[in-house]
Amino acid sequence: MATRLSGVARAFGDRVVLDSIDLELRDGEFTALLGRSGSGKSTLLRALAGLDDEVTGTIEVTDSVAVAFQEPRLVPWKRLLANITLGLDAPVSKAKEALAEVGLTERAGAWPLTLSGGEAQRASLARALVREPELLLLDEPFSALDALTRITIHHLVLELWARHRPAVLLVTHDVDEALLLADRVLVLDEGRIAHDIPITTDRPRHREDPDLVALRTTLLAALGVSPEGRS
Amino acid sequence: MSVVELARPVEKARATPKAPRRRVTAWHRWLSPLALLVVWQLASATGLLPERLLAAPATIAATAVDLTQAGTLPTAVGVSLQRVLIGFAVGGTIGVLLAVVAGLSRAGENAVDPIMQMLRALPFFGLIPLFILWFGIGEEPKILLVALAVSFPLYLNTFSGIRGVDGKLAEVAKTLRLSRGRLIRHIVLPGALPQTLVGLRQALGVAWLALIVAEQVNATTGLGYMINDAREFLRTDVIVVGLLVYSALGLATDSLVRLLERRALAWRRGFLA
Ligand SMILES: Nc1ncnc2c1ncn2[C@@H]1O[C@H](COP(=O)(O)OP(=O)(O)O)[C@@H](O)[C@H]1O
Numbered sequence: 001m002a003t004r005l006s007g008v009a010r011a012f013g014d015r016v017v018l019d020s021i022d023l024e025l026r027d028g029e030f031t032a033l034l035g036r037s038g039s040g041k042s043t044l045l046r047a048l049a050g051l052d053d054e055v056t057g058t059i060e061v062t063d064s065v066a067v068a069f070q071e072p073r074l075v076p077w078k079r080l081l082a083n084i085t086l087g088l089d090a091p092v093s094k095a096k097e098a099l100a101e102v103g104l105t106e107r108a109g110a111w112p113l114t115l116s117g118g119e120a121q122r123a124s125l126a127r128a129l130v131r132e133p134e135l136l137l138l139d140e141p142f143s144a145l146d147a148l149t150r151i152t153i154h155h156l157v158l159e160l161w162a163r164h165r166p167a168v169l170l171v172t173h174d175v176d177e178a179l180l181l182a183d184r185v186l187v188l189d190e191g192r193i194a195h196d197i198p199i200t201t202d203r204p205r206h207r208e209d210p211d212l213v214a215l216r217t218t219l220l221a222a223l224g225v226s227p228e229g230r231s
Numbered sequence: 232m233s234v235v236e237l238a239r240p241v242e243k244a245r246a247t248p249k250a251p252r253r254r255v256t257a258w259h260r261w262l263s264p265l266a267l268l269v270v271w272q273l274a275s276a277t278g279l280l281p282e283r284l285l286a287a288p289a290t291i292a293a294t295a296v297d298l299t300q301a302g303t304l305p306t307a308v309g310v311s312l313q314r315v316l317i318g319f320a321v322g323g324t325i326g327v328l329l330a331v332v333a334g335l336s337r338a339g340e341n342a343v344d345p346i347m348q349m350l351r352a353l354p355f356f357g358l359i360p361l362f363i364l365w366f367g368i369g370e371e372p373k374i375l376l377v378a379l380a381v382s383f384p385l386y387l388n389t390f391s392g393i394r395g396v397d398g399k400l401a402e403v404a405k406t407l408r409l410s411r412g413r414l415i416r417h418i419v420l421p422g423a424l425p426q427t428l429v430g431l432r433q434a435l436g437v438a439w440l441a442l443i444v445a446e447q448v449n450a451t452t453g454l455g456y457m458i459n460d461a462r463e464f465l466r467t468d469v470i471v472v473g474l475l476v477y478s479a480l481g482l483a484t485d486s487l488v489r490l491l492e493r494r495a496l497a498w499r500r501g502f503l504a
Protein backbone atom coordinates (compact mmCIF):
# COMPACT_ATOMS: atom_id res chain seq x y z
CA MET A 1 0.00 0.00 0.00
CA ALA A 2 1.46 3.33 -1.05
CA THR A 3 1.85 6.11 1.47
CA ARG A 4 -0.09 9.30 0.79
CA LEU A 5 0.03 12.60 2.57
CA SER A 6 -2.14 15.54 1.74
CA GLY A 7 -2.27 18.90 3.44
CA VAL A 8 -0.15 17.62 6.32
CA ALA A 9 0.68 20.45 8.71
CA ARG A 10 2.26 20.84 12.09
CA ALA A 11 3.04 23.87 14.20
CA PHE A 12 4.79 24.16 17.55
CA GLY A 13 3.08 27.12 19.16
CA ASP A 14 3.25 29.94 16.60
CA ARG A 15 6.04 28.30 14.69
CA VAL A 16 4.75 26.53 11.59
CA VAL A 17 7.17 23.70 10.83
CA LEU A 18 5.13 21.76 8.28
CA ASP A 19 2.92 24.06 6.28
CA SER A 20 1.19 21.81 3.81
CA ILE A 21 2.81 18.60 2.65
CA ASP A 22 1.43 16.67 -0.29
CA LEU A 23 3.39 13.57 -1.03
CA GLU A 24 3.15 10.00 -2.26
CA LEU A 25 5.71 7.33 -1.47
CA ARG A 26 5.45 4.43 -3.87
CA ASP A 27 5.94 0.79 -2.92
CA GLY A 28 9.55 -0.34 -2.98
CA GLU A 29 10.85 3.12 -3.77
CA PHE A 30 13.91 4.53 -2.02
CA THR A 31 13.27 8.18 -1.25
CA ALA A 32 15.68 10.58 0.41
CA LEU A 33 14.38 13.62 2.26
CA LEU A 34 16.82 16.52 2.35
CA GLY A 35 16.49 19.78 4.19
CA ARG A 36 18.40 22.17 6.32
CA SER A 37 18.70 21.51 10.00
CA GLY A 38 15.43 22.50 11.66
CA SER A 39 13.46 22.36 8.41
CA GLY A 40 11.07 19.78 9.82
CA LYS A 41 12.42 16.50 8.43
CA SER A 42 12.16 14.65 11.72
CA THR A 43 8.76 16.19 12.35
CA LEU A 44 7.52 14.76 9.06
CA LEU A 45 9.03 11.36 9.76
CA ARG A 46 7.55 11.24 13.24
CA ALA A 47 4.15 12.03 11.76
CA LEU A 48 4.53 9.08 9.38
CA ALA A 49 5.64 6.83 12.24
CA GLY A 50 2.51 7.70 14.19
CA LEU A 51 4.52 9.34 16.96
CA ASP A 52 2.86 12.73 16.66
CA ASP A 53 -0.75 13.12 17.75
CA GLU A 54 -1.02 16.80 16.95
CA VAL A 55 -0.26 16.74 13.26
CA THR A 56 -3.16 17.73 10.98
CA GLY A 57 -4.09 16.77 7.42
CA THR A 58 -4.52 13.33 5.92
CA ILE A 59 -1.94 10.60 6.22
CA GLU A 60 -2.60 7.26 4.57
CA VAL A 61 0.04 4.84 5.67
CA THR A 62 0.39 1.11 6.03
CA ASP A 63 0.38 -0.51 9.48
CA SER A 64 3.64 -2.15 8.59
CA VAL A 65 6.07 0.65 9.42
CA ALA A 66 9.48 0.32 11.04
CA VAL A 67 11.75 3.10 12.23
CA ALA A 68 15.47 3.51 12.84
CA PHE A 69 16.32 6.71 14.67
CA GLN A 70 19.40 8.87 14.65
CA GLU A 71 20.51 7.37 17.96
CA PRO A 72 20.17 3.58 17.83
CA ARG A 73 17.77 3.57 20.80
CA LEU A 74 18.46 -0.01 21.76
CA VAL A 75 16.92 -1.04 25.07
CA PRO A 76 20.01 -1.09 27.30
CA TRP A 77 18.82 -3.81 29.69
CA LYS A 78 18.10 -6.32 26.95
CA ARG A 79 20.82 -8.25 25.25
CA LEU A 80 21.16 -7.67 21.55
CA LEU A 81 19.06 -10.63 20.41
CA ALA A 82 16.31 -9.76 22.88
CA ASN A 83 16.29 -6.25 21.46
CA ILE A 84 15.65 -7.63 18.01
CA THR A 85 12.88 -9.96 19.18
CA LEU A 86 11.15 -7.32 21.30
CA GLY A 87 7.51 -7.21 20.25
CA LEU A 88 8.21 -9.58 17.37
CA ASP A 89 5.73 -12.31 16.51
CA ALA A 90 8.10 -14.18 14.19
CA PRO A 91 10.28 -17.02 15.57
CA VAL A 92 13.69 -16.32 17.11
CA SER A 93 15.43 -17.84 14.09
CA LYS A 94 14.20 -14.81 12.13
CA ALA A 95 15.89 -12.46 14.56
CA LYS A 96 19.11 -14.44 14.33
CA GLU A 97 18.94 -14.20 10.54
CA ALA A 98 18.46 -10.46 10.82
CA LEU A 99 21.53 -10.18 13.04
CA ALA A 100 23.50 -12.27 10.58
CA GLU A 101 22.42 -9.97 7.76
CA VAL A 102 24.00 -7.00 9.50
CA GLY A 103 27.06 -9.01 10.54
CA LEU A 104 26.33 -9.14 14.26
CA THR A 105 25.87 -12.87 14.85
CA GLU A 106 28.74 -12.99 17.35
CA ARG A 107 27.35 -10.05 19.33
CA ALA A 108 23.88 -11.57 19.85
CA GLY A 109 24.49 -11.98 23.58
CA ALA A 110 26.13 -8.58 24.12
CA TRP A 111 24.70 -5.76 26.21
CA PRO A 112 23.88 -2.76 23.99
CA LEU A 113 26.09 -0.41 26.00
CA THR A 114 29.12 -2.47 25.04
CA LEU A 115 28.52 -2.07 21.28
CA SER A 116 30.39 0.41 19.11
CA GLY A 117 28.40 3.16 17.38
CA GLY A 118 28.42 1.32 14.07
CA GLU A 119 27.40 -1.98 15.63
CA ALA A 120 24.56 -0.35 17.53
CA GLN A 121 23.32 1.37 14.40
CA ARG A 122 23.43 -1.89 12.45
CA ALA A 123 21.51 -3.55 15.28
CA SER A 124 18.90 -0.84 15.11
CA LEU A 125 18.61 -1.47 11.38
CA ALA A 126 18.21 -5.20 12.00
CA ARG A 127 15.50 -4.53 14.56
CA ALA A 128 13.59 -2.49 11.98
CA LEU A 129 14.10 -4.91 9.07
CA VAL A 130 13.21 -8.08 10.94
CA ARG A 131 9.64 -6.81 11.02
CA GLU A 132 9.64 -6.92 7.20
CA PRO A 133 8.05 -3.48 6.98
CA GLU A 134 6.36 -2.14 3.89
CA LEU A 135 7.64 1.28 4.87
CA LEU A 136 11.05 1.80 6.46
CA LEU A 137 11.68 5.20 8.04
CA LEU A 138 15.29 6.18 8.65
CA ASP A 139 16.00 9.42 10.51
CA GLU A 140 19.63 10.32 9.84
CA PRO A 141 20.74 6.95 11.13
CA PHE A 142 24.25 7.31 9.70
CA SER A 143 25.10 10.86 10.66
CA ALA A 144 26.90 9.96 13.88
CA LEU A 145 29.10 7.32 12.26
CA ASP A 146 32.66 7.77 11.09
CA ALA A 147 33.20 8.02 7.32
CA LEU A 148 34.46 4.46 6.85
CA THR A 149 31.67 2.85 8.84
CA ARG A 150 29.19 4.97 6.96
CA ILE A 151 30.36 3.65 3.58
CA THR A 152 29.98 0.06 4.81
CA ILE A 153 26.50 0.74 6.14
CA HIS A 154 25.44 2.45 2.91
CA HIS A 155 26.25 -0.74 1.04
CA LEU A 156 24.48 -2.78 3.66
CA VAL A 157 21.34 -0.66 3.44
CA LEU A 158 21.21 -0.91 -0.35
CA GLU A 159 21.71 -4.66 -0.16
CA LEU A 160 18.97 -5.10 2.43
CA TRP A 161 16.65 -2.82 0.52
CA ALA A 162 17.25 -4.78 -2.69
CA ARG A 163 16.45 -8.01 -0.86
CA HIS A 164 13.38 -6.95 1.14
CA ARG A 165 12.09 -4.13 -1.05
CA PRO A 166 10.34 -1.91 1.48
CA ALA A 167 9.54 1.64 0.56
CA VAL A 168 12.26 3.66 2.26
CA LEU A 169 12.16 7.24 3.48
CA LEU A 170 15.68 8.25 4.45
CA VAL A 171 15.98 11.56 6.22
CA THR A 172 19.40 13.07 5.76
CA HIS A 173 21.19 16.37 5.52
CA ASP A 174 23.96 14.78 3.45
CA VAL A 175 23.47 15.42 -0.27
CA ASP A 176 25.99 12.76 -1.28
CA GLU A 177 24.26 10.15 0.81
CA ALA A 178 20.99 10.94 -0.93
CA LEU A 179 22.62 10.79 -4.37
CA LEU A 180 24.31 7.46 -3.69
CA LEU A 181 21.29 5.69 -2.29
CA ALA A 182 17.96 7.06 -3.46
CA ASP A 183 15.62 6.72 -6.45
CA ARG A 184 14.19 10.07 -5.65
CA VAL A 185 15.21 13.10 -3.64
CA LEU A 186 12.83 15.46 -1.88
CA VAL A 187 13.87 18.82 -0.51
CA LEU A 188 11.89 20.17 2.42
CA ASP A 189 11.89 23.93 2.71
CA GLU A 190 9.58 26.40 4.44
CA GLY A 191 7.30 23.58 5.46
CA ARG A 192 6.71 22.31 1.95
CA ILE A 193 8.23 19.83 -0.47
CA ALA A 194 10.14 22.39 -2.53
CA HIS A 195 11.77 19.91 -4.91
CA ASP A 196 11.02 16.37 -5.99
CA ILE A 197 13.81 15.04 -8.18
CA PRO A 198 14.14 11.49 -9.56
CA ILE A 199 17.59 9.90 -9.79
CA THR A 200 17.79 7.33 -12.55
CA THR A 201 21.53 6.62 -12.47
CA ASP A 202 22.26 2.88 -12.23
CA ARG A 203 23.69 1.41 -9.05
CA PRO A 204 26.40 0.98 -7.87
CA ARG A 205 26.93 4.69 -8.14
CA HIS A 206 30.09 6.73 -7.96
CA ARG A 207 30.36 10.21 -6.61
CA GLU A 208 32.19 11.34 -9.77
CA ASP A 209 29.39 10.24 -12.11
CA PRO A 210 28.67 13.37 -14.25
CA ASP A 211 24.89 13.05 -13.79
CA LEU A 212 25.32 12.96 -10.05
CA VAL A 213 27.77 15.86 -10.07
CA ALA A 214 25.19 17.94 -11.93
CA LEU A 215 22.45 16.87 -9.53
CA ARG A 216 24.62 17.69 -6.57
CA THR A 217 24.97 21.28 -7.73
CA THR A 218 21.22 21.51 -8.24
CA LEU A 219 20.46 20.08 -4.81
CA LEU A 220 23.01 22.21 -3.03
CA ALA A 221 21.51 25.26 -4.71
CA ALA A 222 18.08 24.09 -3.58
CA LEU A 223 19.45 23.92 -0.05
CA GLY A 224 20.87 27.42 -0.41
CA VAL A 225 24.49 26.33 -0.64
CA SER A 226 26.89 26.64 -3.57
CA PRO A 227 29.45 23.83 -3.95
CA GLU A 228 32.17 26.17 -2.62
CA GLY A 229 30.17 27.22 0.42
CA ARG A 230 27.13 29.20 1.38
CA SER A 231 25.91 31.51 -1.40
CA MET B 232 26.97 0.74 56.15
CA SER B 233 30.44 2.09 56.90
CA VAL B 234 31.70 -1.38 57.74
CA VAL B 235 30.86 -2.48 54.22
CA GLU B 236 32.60 0.59 52.83
CA LEU B 237 35.70 -0.32 54.80
CA ALA B 238 35.77 -3.76 53.27
CA ARG B 239 36.44 -2.37 49.82
CA PRO B 240 40.14 -1.45 49.94
CA VAL B 241 40.89 -4.92 51.30
CA GLU B 242 39.29 -6.53 48.28
CA LYS B 243 41.18 -4.26 45.94
CA ALA B 244 44.45 -4.98 47.68
CA ARG B 245 43.87 -8.67 47.19
CA ALA B 246 42.99 -8.21 43.54
CA THR B 247 46.07 -6.17 42.61
CA PRO B 248 49.31 -8.15 42.88
CA LYS B 249 51.66 -5.36 43.91
CA ALA B 250 49.97 -3.53 46.73
CA PRO B 251 51.91 -4.50 49.85
CA ARG B 252 51.55 -1.08 51.38
CA ARG B 253 47.78 -1.20 51.12
CA ARG B 254 47.63 -4.61 52.72
CA VAL B 255 49.53 -3.25 55.71
CA THR B 256 47.13 -0.32 55.87
CA ALA B 257 44.13 -2.67 55.76
CA TRP B 258 45.55 -4.68 58.62
CA HIS B 259 46.19 -1.47 60.52
CA ARG B 260 42.56 -0.66 60.39
CA TRP B 261 41.81 -3.52 62.77
CA LEU B 262 44.23 -2.23 65.38
CA SER B 263 42.12 0.50 66.93
CA PRO B 264 38.95 -1.61 67.33
CA LEU B 265 41.05 -4.36 68.88
CA ALA B 266 42.68 -1.90 71.23
CA LEU B 267 39.27 -0.61 72.21
CA LEU B 268 38.16 -4.17 72.95
CA VAL B 269 41.22 -4.73 75.15
CA VAL B 270 40.67 -1.48 77.04
CA TRP B 271 37.01 -2.38 77.49
CA GLN B 272 37.88 -5.84 78.83
CA LEU B 273 40.48 -4.34 81.22
CA ALA B 274 38.02 -1.71 82.42
CA SER B 275 35.49 -4.43 83.19
CA ALA B 276 38.03 -6.69 84.89
CA THR B 277 39.28 -3.90 87.17
CA GLY B 278 35.73 -2.90 88.08
CA LEU B 279 36.09 0.52 86.43
CA LEU B 280 33.13 -0.37 84.18
CA PRO B 281 30.44 -2.03 86.32
CA GLU B 282 28.57 -4.96 84.78
CA ARG B 283 25.16 -3.39 85.33
CA LEU B 284 26.17 -0.60 82.90
CA LEU B 285 28.01 -2.69 80.32
CA ALA B 286 29.17 -6.31 80.46
CA ALA B 287 32.74 -7.31 79.55
CA PRO B 288 33.44 -8.51 75.99
CA ALA B 289 34.38 -11.97 77.25
CA THR B 290 31.10 -12.23 79.19
CA ILE B 291 29.17 -11.11 76.11
CA ALA B 292 30.85 -13.76 73.97
CA ALA B 293 30.10 -16.46 76.54
CA THR B 294 26.49 -15.31 76.81
CA ALA B 295 26.13 -15.43 73.02
CA VAL B 296 27.26 -19.05 73.06
CA ASP B 297 24.93 -19.91 75.95
CA LEU B 298 21.92 -18.23 74.35
CA THR B 299 22.59 -20.03 71.10
CA GLN B 300 22.96 -23.42 72.76
CA ALA B 301 19.86 -22.93 74.86
CA GLY B 302 17.93 -22.11 71.69
CA THR B 303 16.76 -18.74 73.02
CA LEU B 304 18.70 -16.73 70.48
CA PRO B 305 17.86 -18.77 67.35
CA THR B 306 14.16 -18.71 68.26
CA ALA B 307 14.21 -14.96 68.84
CA VAL B 308 16.06 -14.38 65.57
CA GLY B 309 13.61 -16.59 63.72
CA VAL B 310 10.62 -14.71 65.06
CA SER B 311 12.14 -11.29 64.28
CA LEU B 312 13.31 -12.32 60.84
CA GLN B 313 9.86 -13.61 60.02
CA ARG B 314 8.28 -10.30 61.05
CA VAL B 315 10.69 -8.34 58.88
CA LEU B 316 10.25 -10.60 55.88
CA ILE B 317 6.46 -10.62 55.97
CA GLY B 318 6.28 -6.89 56.66
CA PHE B 319 8.80 -6.26 53.94
CA ALA B 320 6.93 -8.35 51.40
CA VAL B 321 3.60 -6.71 52.19
CA GLY B 322 4.94 -3.15 52.31
CA GLY B 323 7.19 -3.62 49.32
CA THR B 324 4.40 -4.99 47.16
CA ILE B 325 2.07 -2.18 48.13
CA GLY B 326 4.74 0.48 47.63
CA VAL B 327 5.73 -0.77 44.19
CA LEU B 328 2.14 -1.30 43.04
CA LEU B 329 1.15 2.21 44.10
CA ALA B 330 4.24 3.58 42.35
CA VAL B 331 3.24 1.82 39.14
CA VAL B 332 -0.29 3.22 39.37
CA ALA B 333 0.99 6.73 40.06
CA GLY B 334 3.87 6.49 37.61
CA LEU B 335 1.94 5.38 34.57
CA SER B 336 -0.67 8.12 34.34
CA ARG B 337 -1.47 11.61 35.53
CA ALA B 338 -4.79 10.35 36.85
CA GLY B 339 -2.97 7.70 38.86
CA GLU B 340 -0.54 10.27 40.16
CA ASN B 341 -3.34 12.61 41.21
CA ALA B 342 -5.12 9.78 42.98
CA VAL B 343 -2.17 8.25 44.81
CA ASP B 344 0.61 10.77 45.24
CA PRO B 345 -1.09 13.37 47.47
CA ILE B 346 -2.14 10.68 49.93
CA MET B 347 1.32 9.13 50.00
CA GLN B 348 2.94 12.52 50.53
CA MET B 349 0.59 13.24 53.44
CA LEU B 350 1.13 9.85 55.05
CA ARG B 351 4.84 10.25 54.61
CA ALA B 352 4.76 13.36 56.74
CA LEU B 353 3.38 11.36 59.68
CA PRO B 354 6.01 10.30 62.21
CA PHE B 355 5.25 6.63 61.86
CA PHE B 356 6.73 5.57 65.18
CA GLY B 357 4.12 7.86 66.66
CA LEU B 358 1.52 5.51 65.20
CA ILE B 359 2.46 2.69 67.57
CA PRO B 360 -0.17 3.55 70.22
CA LEU B 361 -2.86 3.63 67.54
CA PHE B 362 -1.63 0.38 66.06
CA ILE B 363 -1.79 -1.28 69.46
CA LEU B 364 -5.35 -0.01 69.90
CA TRP B 365 -6.34 -1.25 66.48
CA PHE B 366 -4.47 -4.52 66.26
CA GLY B 367 -3.69 -5.47 69.85
CA ILE B 368 -0.24 -6.71 70.75
CA GLY B 369 -0.03 -9.74 68.46
CA GLU B 370 2.02 -10.02 65.30
CA GLU B 371 -0.09 -7.62 63.22
CA PRO B 372 0.99 -4.27 64.64
CA LYS B 373 4.67 -5.18 64.30
CA ILE B 374 4.35 -6.51 60.77
CA LEU B 375 2.20 -3.57 59.74
CA LEU B 376 4.63 -1.05 61.17
CA VAL B 377 7.42 -2.65 59.16
CA ALA B 378 5.20 -2.74 56.07
CA LEU B 379 4.31 0.92 56.47
CA ALA B 380 7.93 1.94 56.93
CA VAL B 381 9.04 -0.08 53.92
CA SER B 382 6.35 1.06 51.52
CA PHE B 383 7.43 4.73 51.43
CA PRO B 384 11.02 4.47 50.21
CA LEU B 385 9.95 1.87 47.66
CA TYR B 386 7.03 3.99 46.51
CA LEU B 387 9.03 7.20 46.20
CA ASN B 388 12.00 5.65 44.43
CA THR B 389 10.01 3.45 42.06
CA PHE B 390 7.75 6.37 41.19
CA SER B 391 10.66 8.64 40.33
CA GLY B 392 12.34 5.72 38.54
CA ILE B 393 9.29 5.22 36.33
CA ARG B 394 9.06 8.92 35.58
CA GLY B 395 12.75 8.94 34.74
CA VAL B 396 12.48 6.25 32.06
CA ASP B 397 13.76 7.61 28.76
CA GLY B 398 10.84 8.86 26.67
CA LYS B 399 12.78 7.88 23.56
CA LEU B 400 12.49 4.24 24.58
CA ALA B 401 8.75 4.67 25.01
CA GLU B 402 8.68 5.89 21.41
CA VAL B 403 10.64 2.87 20.31
CA ALA B 404 8.10 0.69 22.10
CA LYS B 405 5.36 2.45 20.19
CA THR B 406 7.02 1.91 16.81
CA LEU B 407 7.56 -1.74 17.76
CA ARG B 408 3.84 -1.89 18.55
CA LEU B 409 4.34 -3.20 22.06
CA SER B 410 1.14 -3.70 24.00
CA ARG B 411 0.72 -1.72 27.21
CA GLY B 412 1.46 -4.80 29.25
CA ARG B 413 4.69 -5.45 27.38
CA LEU B 414 5.63 -1.79 27.59
CA ILE B 415 5.37 -1.97 31.37
CA ARG B 416 7.15 -5.28 31.61
CA HIS B 417 10.00 -4.71 29.16
CA ILE B 418 10.58 -0.96 29.27
CA VAL B 419 9.01 0.77 32.27
CA LEU B 420 9.78 -1.60 35.13
CA PRO B 421 13.33 -2.52 34.09
CA GLY B 422 13.99 1.15 33.42
CA ALA B 423 12.87 2.04 36.92
CA LEU B 424 14.77 -0.86 38.51
CA PRO B 425 18.03 0.95 39.37
CA GLN B 426 16.06 3.53 41.33
CA THR B 427 13.82 0.85 42.87
CA LEU B 428 16.91 -0.93 44.15
CA VAL B 429 18.07 2.27 45.81
CA GLY B 430 14.64 2.32 47.46
CA LEU B 431 15.01 -1.32 48.41
CA ARG B 432 18.17 -0.65 50.38
CA GLN B 433 16.66 2.35 52.14
CA ALA B 434 13.60 0.21 52.86
CA LEU B 435 15.67 -2.53 54.44
CA GLY B 436 17.30 0.00 56.73
CA VAL B 437 13.98 1.34 57.97
CA ALA B 438 12.48 -2.15 58.14
CA TRP B 439 14.92 -3.21 60.83
CA LEU B 440 14.56 0.10 62.60
CA ALA B 441 10.77 -0.21 62.61
CA LEU B 442 11.00 -3.73 63.91
CA ILE B 443 13.36 -2.78 66.74
CA VAL B 444 11.02 -0.02 67.86
CA ALA B 445 7.93 -2.19 67.59
CA GLU B 446 9.52 -5.05 69.49
CA GLN B 447 10.73 -2.78 72.29
CA VAL B 448 7.29 -1.40 72.89
CA ASN B 449 5.27 -4.55 72.96
CA ALA B 450 6.39 -8.07 72.39
CA THR B 451 6.46 -11.43 74.09
CA THR B 452 8.79 -13.03 71.57
CA GLY B 453 11.60 -11.98 69.28
CA LEU B 454 14.90 -10.17 69.63
CA GLY B 455 13.35 -6.97 70.96
CA TYR B 456 11.57 -8.95 73.65
CA MET B 457 14.81 -10.69 74.54
CA ILE B 458 16.51 -7.31 74.96
CA ASN B 459 13.66 -5.79 76.94
CA ASP B 460 13.42 -8.80 79.17
CA ALA B 461 17.17 -8.62 79.82
CA ARG B 462 16.81 -5.01 80.91
CA GLU B 463 14.51 -6.10 83.72
CA PHE B 464 17.28 -8.31 85.07
CA LEU B 465 20.13 -5.87 84.35
CA ARG B 466 21.63 -8.38 81.88
CA THR B 467 23.66 -5.95 79.81
CA ASP B 468 25.46 -8.89 78.18
CA VAL B 469 22.19 -10.16 76.69
CA ILE B 470 21.30 -6.65 75.54
CA VAL B 471 24.59 -6.26 73.69
CA VAL B 472 24.23 -9.71 72.11
CA GLY B 473 20.78 -8.68 70.87
CA LEU B 474 22.11 -5.44 69.43
CA LEU B 475 24.98 -7.22 67.68
CA VAL B 476 22.57 -9.71 66.16
CA TYR B 477 20.35 -6.88 64.92
CA SER B 478 23.27 -5.23 63.17
CA ALA B 479 24.50 -8.53 61.74
CA LEU B 480 21.04 -9.19 60.32
CA GLY B 481 20.93 -5.68 58.90
CA LEU B 482 24.29 -6.14 57.21
CA ALA B 483 23.33 -9.57 55.90
CA THR B 484 20.11 -8.35 54.28
CA ASP B 485 21.97 -5.35 52.88
CA SER B 486 24.56 -7.52 51.19
CA LEU B 487 21.74 -9.66 49.83
CA VAL B 488 20.40 -6.58 48.08
CA ARG B 489 23.88 -5.75 46.81
CA LEU B 490 24.09 -9.20 45.31
CA LEU B 491 20.68 -8.72 43.70
CA GLU B 492 21.81 -5.33 42.43
CA ARG B 493 24.91 -6.76 40.84
CA ARG B 494 22.92 -9.40 39.01
CA ALA B 495 19.97 -7.22 38.01
CA LEU B 496 22.08 -4.32 36.80
CA ALA B 497 24.65 -6.39 34.94
CA TRP B 498 23.78 -4.48 31.77
CA ARG B 499 25.29 -1.30 33.22
CA ARG B 500 28.48 -2.85 34.50
CA GLY B 501 30.56 -2.70 31.35
CA PHE B 502 29.66 0.90 30.91
CA LEU B 503 30.23 2.04 34.47
CA ALA B 504 33.62 0.38 34.71
N1 LIG C 1 8.56 18.92 20.49
C1 LIG C 1 8.88 20.13 19.96
N2 LIG C 1 8.55 21.25 20.58
C2 LIG C 1 8.85 22.46 20.06
N3 LIG C 1 9.49 22.63 18.90
C3 LIG C 1 9.86 21.54 18.22
C4 LIG C 1 9.60 20.21 18.72
N4 LIG C 1 10.08 19.32 17.83
C5 LIG C 1 10.64 20.04 16.85
N5 LIG C 1 10.51 21.36 17.07
C6 LIG C 1 10.97 22.43 16.19
O1 LIG C 1 10.55 22.17 14.89
C7 LIG C 1 11.56 22.49 13.99
C8 LIG C 1 11.86 21.30 13.09
O2 LIG C 1 12.45 20.30 13.85
P1 LIG C 1 12.91 18.92 13.21
O3 LIG C 1 11.78 18.32 12.49
O4 LIG C 1 13.52 18.12 14.29
O5 LIG C 1 14.04 19.42 12.20
P2 LIG C 1 15.05 18.57 11.32
O6 LIG C 1 14.76 18.91 9.93
O7 LIG C 1 16.41 19.07 11.71
O8 LIG C 1 14.87 17.15 11.63
C9 LIG C 1 12.76 22.95 14.78
O9 LIG C 1 12.79 24.35 14.78
C10 LIG C 1 12.48 22.45 16.15
O10 LIG C 1 13.01 23.32 17.11
Ligand SMILES: [Mg+2]
Pocket residue numbers: 041042043139140
Ligand atom coordinates in the same frame (compact mmCIF):
# COMPACT_ATOMS: atom_id res chain seq x y z
MG1 LIG D 1 16.10 15.70 12.60
